[in-house]
Amino acid sequence: MRVLAIDSSGLTATVAIVEDEQTIAEYTTNYKKTHSQTLLPMIDEMVRMVDADLKDIDAIAVAGGPGSFTGLRIGSATAKGLGLALDKPLIHVPTVDAMAYSMYGCEDIICPIMDARRKQVYTGLYSFSHKKNEDGGLYDEPVFQVLRMQMAVPVEELIRHLNVYRRRVVFLGDGVPVYKEMLAEGLKVPYSFAPSFMNRQRAAAVGALGIRYYEAGRYESAAEFRPEYLRKSQAERERAEREKNAVPKVRRMTMEDGAAVAEMEHQLFSDAWSEKSILETLDQTNTICLIAEKAGRTAGYLLAYTAADEAEIARIAVVKELQRQGAARALLTELESVCGSEGIKKILLDVRSGNSAARALYANAGFKEDGIRQRFYEDPEEDAILMSRELEINV
Structure with missing residues (x-):
């Protein structure tokens, strides 16, 4: 079997062509140029040379x-592009697993550490045990063991884990020069650092381990492949913090919101409304349709029908990642305001009996339980709790 191996997960960019019994070619750089400048030219040069x-x-x-x-x-875009163009499957090799595998046969705890900033590292704990020849011969095959799967942890927590094992540890990775002093201060077990020729990513190790994974059926199409980040990027964390602290704003729904609301329906409900149903509801004169936004993003929506001096909430929902951040309460508050201006005296709704979070939200908003509709909901079957709130109308 022959594979093309690619690793651009850290400061090092490395590519290789690997077969079952040998590495045909490997090209590795650890320089300040960006991988977008180097990766494809490295592959082209390597292929040309052999x-x-x-x-x-x-x-x-x-x-x-x-x-x-x-x-x-x-790296993902390069591999996916080549996979699609060549119609070849992709083998997802966890970065830290491949780094540990490059120290083939080591019986110490192998601890790759990649700097994840803010005194955190991407890491995992590995070792090799040995499988004796059943015929009693001298052949002694190392067996790759994953003691702790790859993870993102504070350096202090990693040190505590290693001290518990009470075994010799060997470190490698770009986190070594960053956290060398912290390791020296906290470790109570013998340790060492891998030499320069094996202390960074190697595409040959990615390829060799990839062949083992392929033989075990662990591969996928280029279209299916997704990188594993373990945690959100800095930009994503900052956006999440802005969204969390932002005050929800509520406005009237428009026809342009139909697609976004339909998408949320399918994400949140087993009996999702179609975009057509949502737009038809919006087009009716006896409805109140609201959108909640946080930090410029659609956070939730509310659909209610009106009749005489009552309004009944047909749908209220908030996207999962923005729940418990005030969007639902803002929607209810705006609904009360709209109802008050239109002379509506009472708001009605029903909620699944098992949805304790929603029932608490409505109770805190002043809704009272009026009765039960048995087995009203399906998928799963569940009773509906009827709730209502009387509004004070200022004359």
């Missing part, structure tokens, strides 16, 4: 994370 034809490879092994968000995206 007169290879990428059409002859069986699969593409790619370090799928964790690691640098930019680096992972570049």
Whole structure:
């Protein structure tokens, strides 16, 4: 079997062509140029130097994370593009697993550490045990063991884990020079650092481990492949913080909101309304349709029908990642305001009996339980709790 291996998950960019019994070629750089500048030229040069034809490879092994968000995206895009063009499967090789595998046969705890900033590292704990020859011969096969799967943890927590094992540890990765002093201060077990020729990512290790994963059936199409980040990027964390602290704003729904509301319906409900149903509801004169936004993003919506001096909430929902951040309460408050201006005296709704969070929300908003409709809901079957709130109308 022959695979093209790619790893751009860290500061090092590395590519290789690997077969079952040998590495045909490997090209590794650890320089300040960005991977977008170097990765494809490295592959082209490597292929040219060994007169290879990428059409002859069986699969593409790619370090799928964790690691640098930019680096992972570049490596992922390169592998996916080649996979689609060549019609070859992709083998997702966890970055930290491949780093540990490069220390083949080591019986110490192998601890790769990649700097994740803010005194955190991407890491995992590995070792090799040995499988004796059943015939009593001298052959002694190392068996790759994952003691702790790859994770993102504070350095202090990693040190506590290692001290519990009470075994010799060998470290490698770009986190070593960053956290060397912290390791020296906190570790109570013997430790060492891998030498320069094996202390960074190696595409040959990605390829070799990738062949083992392929033989075990662990591969996927290029379209299916997704990198594994383990945690959100800095930009995503900052956006989440802005959204969390933002005050929800509520406005009237428009026809342009129909597609977004339909998408949320399908994400949140088993009996989702179609976009057509939502637009038909919006087009009726006896409805109140509201949208809640946080930090410029659609957070939730409310659909209510009016008749005489009553309004009944037919749908109220908030996207999962923005729940418990005030959007639902803002929708109810705006509904009360609209109802008050239109002379509506009472708001009605029903809620699943098992939805304790929603029932608490409505109770805090002044709704009272009026009765039960048995087995009203389906998928799953559940009773409906009827609730209402009387509004004070200022004359």
